[in-house]
Amino acid sequence: MAMEATESRPLGKAIKRKEDPRFIRRQGRYLDDIVLPGMLYMALARSPYAHARIKNIRLDEAYKVLGVKAILTGADLEKMNLSWMPTLAGDRQMVLATGKVLFQYQEVAAVVAETRAAAEDAVQRIEVDYQPLDAVVDPYAAMKPDAPLLREDREQKDNHIFHWEVGDREGTENTLASSPIVVKEFIRMPRVHPAPVEPCGCIADYQKSTGKMTWYVTSQAPHAHRTVLAMVSGLPEHMIHVISPDIGGGFGNKVPVYPGYVCSIVLSLQLGRPVKWIETRTENIATTNFARDYHMTAEIGATEEGIVTGLKVITIADHGAFDAAADPSKFPAGLFSIVTGSYNFPIAFAEVDGVYTNKAPGGVAYRCSFRVTEASFLIERVMNTLALRLNLDPVELRRRNFIQPDQFPYQSPLGWTYDSGNYDLTLDKALELVGYEKLREEQAERRARGELVGIGISTFTEIVGAGPSNTFDILGIKMFDSCEIRIHPTGKAIARLGARHQGQGHETTFAQVIAEELGLTTADVLIEEGDTDTAPYGLGTYASRSTPTAGGAAALAARRIRQKAIQIAAHLLEVSADDVEWNGEKFVTKGLESRGVGMGEVALAAYTNLPQGMEPGLEATYYYDPPNLTFPNGAYIAVVSIDRGTGQVAVERFVAVDDCGTVINPMVVDGQIHGGLTEGFGIAFMQEIAFDEDGNNLAPNFMEYLVPTAVEAPHWETGRTVTPSPHHPIGAKGVGESPNVGSPAAFVNAVVDALSPYGVTNLEIPLFPWKVWNVLREHGLTL
Amino acid sequence: MKSYQGSLVLEAPPQVTWQFVTDPEKIGACMPDVVGYSVLDSEHLMAKVRVGVGPIRAVFEMAIALVGNVAEGRARMEVQGTGMGNGIQMISEMSIEPKSESADQTLLQWSADVAVSGPLATLGGRVLENQVKKTTEKVFENIRQGIASSLAR
Numbered sequence: 001m002a003m004e005a006t007e008s009r010p011l012g013k014a015i016k017r018k019e020d021p022r023f024i025r026r027q028g029r030y031l032d033d034i035v036l037p038g039m040l041y042m043a044l045a046r047s048p049y050a051h052a053r054i055k056n057i058r059l060d061e062a063y064k065v066l067g068v069k070a071i072l073t074g075a076d077l078e079k080m081n082l083s084w085m086p087t088l089a090g091d092r093q094m095v096l097a098t099g100k101v102l103f104q105y106q107e108v109a110a111v112v113a114e115t116r117a118a119a120e121d122a123v124q125r126i127e128v129d130y131q132p133l134d135a136v137v138d139p140y141a142a143m144k145p146d147a148p149l150l151r152e153d154r155e156q157k158d159n160h161i162f163h164w165e166v167g168d169r170e171g172t173e174n175t176l177a178s179s180p181i182v183v184k185e186f187i188r189m190p191r192v193h194p195a196p197v198e199p200c201g202c203i204a205d206y207q208k209s210t211g212k213m214t215w216y217v218t219s220q221a222p223h224a225h226r227t228v229l230a231m232v233s234g235l236p237e238h239m240i241h242v243i244s245p246d247i248g249g250g251f252g253n254k255v256p257v258y259p260g261y262v263c264s265i266v267l268s269l270q271l272g273r274p275v276k277w278i279e280t281r282t283e284n285i286a287t288t289n290f291a292r293d294y295h296m297t298a299e300i301g302a303t304e305e306g307i308v309t310g311l312k313v314i315t316i317a318d319h320g321a322f323d324a325a326a327d328p329s330k331f332p333a334g335l336f337s338i339v340t341g342s343y344n345f346p347i348a349f350a351e352v353d354g355v356y357t358n359k360a361p362g363g364v365a366y367r368c369s370f371r372v373t374e375a376s377f378l379i380e381r382v383m384n385t386l387a388l389r390l391n392l393d394p395v396e397l398r399r400r401n402f403i404q405p406d407q408f409p410y411q412s413p414l415g416w417t418y419d420s421g422n423y424d425l426t427l428d429k430a431l432e433l434v435g436y437e438k439l440r441e442e443q444a445e446r447r448a449r450g451e452l453v454g455i456g457i458s459t460f461t462e463i464v465g466a467g468p469s470n471t472f473d474i475l476g477i478k479m480f481d482s483c484e485i486r487i488h489p490t491g492k493a494i495a496r497l498g499a500r501h502q503g504q505g506h507e508t509t510f511a512q513v514i515a516e517e518l519g520l521t522t523a524d525v526l527i528e529e530g531d532t533d534t535a536p537y538g539l540g541t542y543a544s545r546s547t548p549t550a551g552g553a554a555a556l557a558a559r560r561i562r563q564k565a566i567q568i569a570a571h572l573l574e575v576s577a578d579d580v581e582w583n584g585e586k587f588v589t590k591g592l593e594s595r596g597v598g599m600g601e602v603a604l605a606a607y608t609n610l611p612q613g614m615e616p617g618l619e620a621t622y623y624y625d626p627p628n629l630t631f632p633n634g635a636y637i638a639v640v641s642i643d644r645g646t647g648q649v650a651v652e653r654f655v656a657v658d659d660c661g662t663v664i665n666p667m668v669v670d671g672q673i674h675g676g677l678t679e680g681f682g683i684a685f686m687q688e689i690a691f692d693e694d695g696n697n698l699a700p701n702f703m704e705y706l707v708p709t710a711v712e713a714p715h716w717e718t719g720r721t722v723t724p725s726p727h728h729p730i731g732a733k734g735v736g737e738s739p740n741v742g743s744p745a746a747f748v749n750a751v752v753d754a755l756s757p758y759g760v761t762n763l764e765i766p767l768f769p770w771k772v773w774n775v776l777r778e779h780g781l782t783l
Numbered sequence: 784m785k786s787y788q789g790s791l792v793l794e795a796p797p798q799v800t801w802q803f804v805t806d807p808e809k810i811g812a813c814m815p816d817v818v819g820y821s822v823l824d825s826e827h828l829m830a831k832v833r834v835g836v837g838p839i840r841a842v843f844e845m846a847i848a849l850v851g852n853v854a855e856g857r858a859r860m861e862v863q864g865t866g867m868g869n870g871i872q873m874i875s876e877m878s879i880e881p882k883s884e885s886a887d888q889t890l891l892q893w894s895a896d897v898a899v900s901g902p903l904a905t906l907g908g909r910v911l912e913n914q915v916k917k918t919t920e921k922v923f924e925n926i927r928q929g930i931a932s933s934l935a936r
Binding site: 048124128695700704 | 784865867868869870872898899900901902903904905
């Protein structure tokens with residue numbers, strides 16, 4: 001049952017979310033709610049072609065629209081050396097097209113006007129002469145020697161972006177060659193989009209009188225965006241104030257910098273007036289960063305007893321027209337090397353080749369920690385294939401290959417050191433919740449009646465919390481995070497963090513962490529994020545990193561306050577500091593528990609009654625650089641049935657048992673799990689950003705790109721085991737992305753299980769009913 | 784890019800057909816749902832054409848070029864249009880020859896490669912292909928009707 005924020009010792013309790021009263025009363029303040037005096041509106045002209053040369057742009061008619069103040073083209077930006085901007089992946093991306101366009105809906109011109117309607121009208125009157133060129137849509141075709149060259153600006157004259165590999169290629173190939181059993185599977189994870197309810201946007205407000213730029217932006221990483229803006233624009237960083245207001249979902253989509261941001265800043269600088277730009281739904285889906293688009297081939301070797309011997313993975317990554325993936329600098333394929341998953345592979349090898357195509361750029365960590373969903377989907381799917389090949393129950397195959405508790409910290413063959421886990425325990429809990437043995441009996445009975453019923457297992461391990469600064473950076477900025485806490489004289493606190501929540505519940509959960517450490521209640525602690533003029537520097541919220549990094553900083557900043565507070569407490573108790581201890585709620589005299597003082601009394605004394613020579617005040621800042629990543633895991637079980645008449649898959653049950661270490665707020669964790677499972681359901685059954693052969697985006701809106709609602713979403717049954725991270729200050733691991741990482745494979749494994757008696761071992765997602773129906777028809781299973 | 788082809792038997796001699804399909808004035812009038820057109824020279828015209836697919840309606844500015852080779856009995860029509868952020872490109876080849884049984888009849892065989900870009904292509908979604916096929920066929924049907932009515936006058 002949900003508890004009030006006035007509960008003491010709040011860590012681990014289902015405290016009601018402090019942010020919800022304002023959200024449910026429509027009192028959130030989102031970007032489009034902000035209207036500044038004298039504000040102008042910007043709209044973008046976009047290319048209808050996926051690949052075309054620009055011969056001419058005529059603006060005369062557009063300028064005739066009443067209210068138009070200025071129009072920018074790539075040629076204008078070229079004169080300012082701003083027609084290209086750096087991407088987070090170290091590539092560069094056109095801000096406004098010059099020379100040619102490389103994907104449909106690419107930005108070609110920016111119009112700013114007194115009203116949004118006038119700006120949109122003027123966009124329609126911009127005349128662009130295009131010379132269409134052959135589009136390259138298939139990443140495999142893009143790599144052929146005779147493929148059209150897309151990026152003429154690069155010295156390298158082909159469409160290849162990068163080659164990345166990890167592990168022992170030769171050793172793995174030798175192992176596979178000598179393994180009695182080898183299964184090989186091609187698994188494609190199609191292009192999808194995070195599609196947050198609120199699209200991206202910004203207001204650039206440059207005040208010529210002060211020289212200060214205030215930039216309101218839908219940002220998951222406001223400090224990083226401030227630094228990028230300073231680097232791109234040349235504005236001094238201290239004269240840039242980034243405010244990230246309430247955000248209506250991010251899921252990785254609001255990490256990168258987009259051309260519309262740069263244009264609105266340039267126009268505000270030119271005109272000295274605030275310029276607002278906010279995307280339409282189509283602009284969001286068709287141009288801002290997509291996710292996945294990984295084309296993977298995996299081979300697993302095994303003994304006849306089902307013990308895995310080696311794993312080899314070859315991958316083509318379609319990055320679109322520019323490499324704008326939001327991965328840490330040293331990881332062009334993100335953390336894909338978690339692909340060995342929960343299993344004790346003695347040897348492994350993985351390689352990824354990035355390729356340009358005529359599609360929107362991207363490759364964000366859509367509710368996953370940098371390509372972890374791709375890796376997890378692959379290994380969980382191919383383990384399923386191995387179970388089929390060996391005629392083993394997929395549960396039994398997993399048990400035979402799990403990394404065992406006594407192996408932690410576990411060194412994976414692809415270079416990671418897993419912190420902790422008890423995979424059998426998590427799986428046991430899931431099996432118990434779902435009633436696995438009985439379920440298999442029921443399945444057999446239903447199959448005998450002609451029903452198509454499947455049970456799918458996914459026992460995934462994630463890798464989150466980027467990261468240790470010796471390994472992880474973005475554009476050279478180390479991936480630590482931060483928290484500053486100030487205790488006011490009356491014992492209330494304000495804490496500011498470098499993270500930026502987008503619905504995760506930080507205002508509650510971080511208040512719980514700090515309140516637990518300081519003997520306060522959640523109601524006593526106000527959390528602020530998203531303002532670079534007040535919050536300490538941090539790298540933001542994505543990739544499940546908030547709790548592993550900023551959450552660690554919050555706990556350690558609070559402990560730093562306790563270090564000073566214990567001196568003040570000793571002063572108040574008139575004993576030596578060595579004779580005072582913290583009992584979880586207050587400072588007490590050792591051996592005399594009844595004699596103590598709480599944080600409220602200590603706080604008041606910090607401003608009114610200090611020990612001689614002590615600096616007044618009670619505050620601390622901590623920049624937390626985690627020693628390692630954290631490795632949440634889970635065991636998911638899906639039960640499905642398939643309608644022979646329509647191919648429609650019904651998810652009858654879904655049990656999700658997660659182990660995210662110490663739980664801060666079980667209600668918030670359940671909410672995260674429900675949301676992520678629903679997104680995973682969408683990915684498995686409903687979503688693909690497909691293109692036709694000319695590079696036309698065939699799903700740039702919610703008519704074609706489907707987002708599951710409460711009507712489609714199955715009922716989720718959740719459970720949990722707790723294996724704390726040994727290195728995190730409170731043992732927490734992060735959970736926001738686990739359900740999206742782990743669930744797609746469970747769904748697909750269930751559908752494959754339903755059809756495996758008829759010879760089906762692999763199915764390509766999304767499992768649209770028509771695709772499933774075609775498979776049914778091929779196998780003579782339709783009505 | 785979608786490719787379509789077809790053939791028409793026209794109740795007119797090849798010479799009449801030839802003059803018709805290489806005359807910008809006549810071809811302008813044959814554009815389906817034409818709003819207006821202006822002839823630029825003997826081989827080029829601009830036409831405004833109303834196009835609708837699914838929920839999208841737009842008036843396209845079409846630049847049309849006609850190139851004929853009398854000796855080979857072949858004509859080529861290139862159409863490039865833009866409107867409301869969409870693009871249409873059609874390259875059509877026509878061969879004109881007497882129908883074997885009758886000198887008063889012409890066999891017009893045509894092929895067309897059509898590419899549609901922009902929201903029209905995306906929002907039009909699944910209905911687009913049928914619509915493009917229908918519109919392309921309508922161009923040649925209009926040519927047939929145009930020749931027939933010019934002979935009737």
